[in-house]
Amino acid sequence: MSQTAYSHKFVKAFPDKLGQGVLYVSVEFGTAAHLCFCGCGGEVYTRFSPRDWSMRFDGETVSLRPSIGNWSFPCQSHYVLSGGHVEWADRWSTERIERGRALDRKRKDRHYKGPEQATPDRENAIDLAPPPGLIRLWRRLSGS
Ligand SMILES: [Zn+2]
Structure with a gap:
């Protein structure tokens, strides 16, 4: 009941x-x-x-x-x-449920993207190896 x-x-x-x-x-x-x-x-x-x-x-x-x-x-x-x-x-129709879910996903996507964009790139770069192109360029410039 x-x-x-x-x-x-x-x-x-x-x-x-x-x-x-x-x-x-x-x-x-x-x-x-x-x-x-x-x-x-x-x-x-x-x-x-x-x-x-x-x-x-x-x-x-x-x-x-x-x-x-x-x-x-x-x-x-x-x-x-x-x-x-x-x-x-009200009960929602299947169509409306799907629409609601899609909206929800969009909203969540936006939210999840927020903090990532706010993180300065150089902070993330510390752990990253320099791209191969950059190493090649550096080698060429430094003559090694
Ligand atoms: Zn129930």
Whole structure:
């Protein structure tokens, strides 16, 4: 049965068996876990990162953003966990799921490229052998 409310538990590590209706939050692992709120028993792990989920704890309830789409489960549940309430959202069509995934990939690609571009090239160059062309040029110039 679909649930409309949930509680939360801050844990170090996730228990072997997750309890239904509980959102487990492990700050240590930067991940939250719960059983799909449709009741299908599917385990849902949501990782916290700037490109994945973020959590808000207001002292009483935990909210997750963005919505959780269990597209890989047969139930294809889609809901938002907000202030202890499960807000059920529309099921997405296969097409929309694919579009969402593609968007997500693009967003992640951009994010992953960010830090690489920000790294100065000369820092990376320390470990790199000089290109063969450069060695040849240097040999020619130095006459060795
Ligand atoms: Zn489900």
